[in-house]
Amino acid sequence: MSFFDTEKFHRSKWRRFNILMILMIAGFVAVIARLAHLQLFNGEALAMKAERQHQQIVNIEGERGVIFDRAMRELAVNLDMPSVYGDPSSMENPGDVARKISENVDISSKALAKRLDNDRQFVWIRRRMTPEAVKNIEAMNLKGIGFIPETKRFYPKKELIGHLLGFTDIDDHGIEGVERYYEKALHGKKGTILLERDARRRTVLTNTLLDPLKGDNLRLTIDEVIQHIMEKELAAAIDEHHAADGVGIVMDPYTGEVLAMAVCPRFNPNAPGQYTSEQWRNRAITDIYEPGSTFKIVTASGVLEEGLVSPNEIVHDGSGSMVYGGAVIHDPHPTNQPMTFKEVVAHSSNVGTAKISVMLGKERLYQYARRFGFGEKTGLDLPGEVAGIIRNPSTWSGRSLMTISIGQEVGVTPIQLITAMSAIANGGWLVRPHIVSEVIEGHGDVRPIKPELVRRVISKNTSRKMTEILKEAVGPAGTGQLAAVDGFSTAGKTGTAQKIDPETRRYSRNRFVSSFVGFVPADSPEIAILVVVNEPRGIAWGGSVAAPVFKRVAEQTLQYLHIESAGREQITVMAQNP
Amino acid sequence: MRLILRSLIIIFAVMLLYAVQRINVMRLGYDIQDLKNEKKQLEQIHKSLLIEKAALTSAERIEKIATSYLEMKRPGDSQIVLVREGRNGEKGFISAKAAIEDKKTDSPLRIVKYFDWRL
Numbered sequence: 001m002s003f004f005d006t007e008k009f010h011r012s013k014w015r016r017f018n019i020l021m022i023l024m025i026a027g028f029v030a031v032i033a034r035l036a037h038l039q040l041f042n043g044e045a046l047a048m049k050a051e052r053q054h055q056q057i058v059n060i061e062g063e064r065g066v067i068f069d070r071a072m073r074e075l076a077v078n079l080d081m082p083s084v085y086g087d088p089s090s091m092e093n094p095g096d097v098a099r100k101i102s103e104n105v106d107i108s109s110k111a112l113a114k115r116l117d118n119d120r121q122f123v124w125i126r127r128r129m130t131p132e133a134v135k136n137i138e139a140m141n142l143k144g145i146g147f148i149p150e151t152k153r154f155y156p157k158k159e160l161i162g163h164l165l166g167f168t169d170i171d172d173h174g175i176e177g178v179e180r181y182y183e184k185a186l187h188g189k190k191g192t193i194l195l196e197r198d199a200r201r202r203t204v205l206t207n208t209l210l211d212p213l214k215g216d217n218l219r220l221t222i223d224e225v226i227q228h229i230m231e232k233e234l235a236a237a238i239d240e241h242h243a244a245d246g247v248g249i250v251m252d253p254y255t256g257e258v259l260a261m262a263v264c265p266r267f268n269p270n271a272p273g274q275y276t277s278e279q280w281r282n283r284a285i286t287d288i289y290e291p292g293s294t295f296k297i298v299t300a301s302g303v304l305e306e307g308l309v310s311p312n313e314i315v316h317d318g319s320g321s322m323v324y325g326g327a328v329i330h331d332p333h334p335t336n337q338p339m340t341f342k343e344v345v346a347h348s349s350n351v352g353t354a355k356i357s358v359m360l361g362k363e364r365l366y367q368y369a370r371r372f373g374f375g376e377k378t379g380l381d382l383p384g385e386v387a388g389i390i391r392n393p394s395t396w397s398g399r400s401l402m403t404i405s406i407g408q409e410v411g412v413t414p415i416q417l418i419t420a421m422s423a424i425a426n427g428g429w430l431v432r433p434h435i436v437s438e439v440i441e442g443h444g445d446v447r448p449i450k451p452e453l454v455r456r457v458i459s460k461n462t463s464r465k466m467t468e469i470l471k472e473a474v475g476p477a478g479t480g481q482l483a484a485v486d487g488f489s490t491a492g493k494t495g496t497a498q499k500i501d502p503e504t505r506r507y508s509r510n511r512f513v514s515s516f517v518g519f520v521p522a523d524s525p526e527i528a529i530l531v532v533v534n535e536p537r538g539i540a541w542g543g544s545v546a547a548p549v550f551k552r553v554a555e556q557t558l559q560y561l562h563i564e565s566a567g568r569e570q571i572t573v574m575a576q577n578p
Numbered sequence: 579m580r581l582i583l584r585s586l587i588i589i590f591a592v593m594l595l596y597a598v599q600r601i602n603v604m605r606l607g608y609d610i611q612d613l614k615n616e617k618k619q620l621e622q623i624h625k626s627l628l629i630e631k632a633a634l635t636s637a638e639r640i641e642k643i644a645t646s647y648l649e650m651k652r653p654g655d656s657q658i659v660l661v662r663e664g665r666n667g668e669k670g671f672i673s674a675k676a677a678i679e680d681k682k683t684d685s686p687l688r689i690v691k692y693f694d695w696r697l
Contacts, residue, residue, distance in 0.1 A: 074628065
């Protein structure tokens with residue numbers, strides 16, 4: 001009989017088993033007692049502490065809407081650039097954290113340590129970092145360092161359309177241009193997510209508490225290619241004539257859709273800080289200038305609409321100057337031959353225009369200027385537009401009627417002038433120019449911006465007569481002959497306006513604004529184009545400086561839009577299998 | 579005593595089961611998070627490619643390459659043949675050269691290297 005079979009062994013076994021059981025029960029009781037103690041006396045505080053350690057609520061900005069051109073090419077997009085923040089209250093050694101990440105956040109460790117030396121729960125360390133730098137910091141797995149997904153606005157076309165698009169600030173709020181005007185639509189709405197983290201601060205689960213809403217996308221009326229054509233040709237003209245700056249606009253005269261709006265010199269909206277606020281300004285809508293002879297379209301339309309003259313009626317004897325109201329008006333190139341009304345406009349005769357303005361009278365000239373939209377904002381969907389200046393006739397001097405009839409003593413914006421010319425092109429209607437054609441809402445619904453007719457300015461008959469007259473102005477004898485587009489009938493008007501010399505406060509003899517405004521094809525207009533070149537050196541005639549730009553822009557734009565010219569060879573084909 | 583023992587074993591088993599489940603949930607949480615991160619990274623790559631495409635297809639850049647490096651020229655008005663819609667409304671396209679050949683004319687049109695934004 002071995003020891004293991006003895007009664008002594010069995011008694012000993014049960015005793016040890018009982019001791020073990022008692023110890024285990026005591027252990028369980030101790031654990032339960034501790035749990036009860038924690039739960040009953042410190043439960044609330046500890047639950048909050050655990051929640052703080054394991055859960056984190058993060059606010060996420062809804063992404064800003066994308067801006068497209070009319071062919072859905074991206075003009076303004078968002079780059080993912082997370083921001084890094086610190087929670088100094090949960091850091092064991094803020095100085096050590098600062099030293100480790102200083103290189104990646106590009107802040108000296110001393111400055112960063114100072115920033116983190118407090119017991120706050122949130123301190124921005126760096127906004128909008130590169131994904132590489134974020135990845136480096138993430139790999140360090142530091143306690144008290146967190147990331148917030150953010151985006152940075154990026155304009156992939158760089159300088160192209162910069163003045164029109166504008167830009168945003170660091171908080172993604174529109175500051176200039178379309179970004180500012182459509183801030184409410186473009187800006188997304190904040191969302192909230194709950195992150196559950198483990199003891200090593202790794203994210204275990206993410207729960208969306210409130211979905212962030214993406215801002216609306218915008219589809220512009222602008223066409224990137226036409227914009228490029230205008231910017232390229234305008235810049236070339238400014239360079240060639242050593243001019244100060246320039247503005248060019250291409251517009252659909254029937255709908256008011258702006259196809260291109262160029263301001264030179266350009267600026268890059270990706271780095272607005274490198275330019276002055278003066279350089280951000282969209283001069284096409286914020287700057288006024290004396291239009292000079294391009295304003296004669298108002299005077300001429302007025303006398304035709306009122307039936308005061310007919311196009312072939314002789315209205316001027318061709319003399320080179322006249323005195324009226326104490327002022328002398330000159331023609332730079334007098335013909336010294338009788339001129340018809342049509343020839344007065346085609347040759348841009350100041351004296352002839354002044355004579356017919358007397359027939360119209362100051363009240364009616366003022367009324368026509370207002371009907372064409374001068375002296376009021378066009379209502380274009382861009383911020384900062386000004387109304388221009390046209391004084392009430394009661395304040396006009398004795399010579400104002402004549403000077404205003406030839407485009408002096410009035411201040412207009414380029415957008416007003418092209419809108420006025422569009423009224424002549426489209427049969428007499430003033431249309432409201434616009435930049436955005438569609439708002440594409442976050443959930444996919446498309447809200448089109450419909451063209452808007454403001455009012456009838458002149459009759460269809462007057463519009464047709466004016467078109468014929470303006471075709472003469474671009475004809476072989478007209479001042480705008482260099483604007484004539486091969487294969488297309490072209491209508492337009494030149495302008496060469498003297499600028500006021502700020503020192504003498506009189507018209508300068510060597511500072512001009514050269515311009516040309518017209519439309520093509522004249523008989524079934526597809527596009528209206530305005531070119532304004534400010535202070536060209538040397539030859540400054542609108543017909544020499546701005547008209548060739550009009551021609552080059554029109555040629556390329558018509559080709560791009562596949563618009564048939566009158567004499568072009570055409571072939572009709574059936575569908576071809578590739 | 580046996581009853582206590584059984585109860586303890588059952589409690590222990592339940593706790594163990596709960597712990598295993600909890601660990602599984604945690605592991606699945608990590609997997610889901612990893613997949614979410616991967617999805618996010620792929621979306622970011624897709625987005626950055628779209629942005630790159632937008633920058634590379636800039637009209638300004640294309641024209642510079644076409645005229646400077648490829649020595650292309652803009653065709654004159656007389657060098658363009660418009661190809662219109664067919665009789666049954668079927669749209670088609672053929673090259674300018676083929677169009678001239680089809681027409682069998684002695685057209686002075688000279689086919690030059692040219693580019694079209696819509697190509």
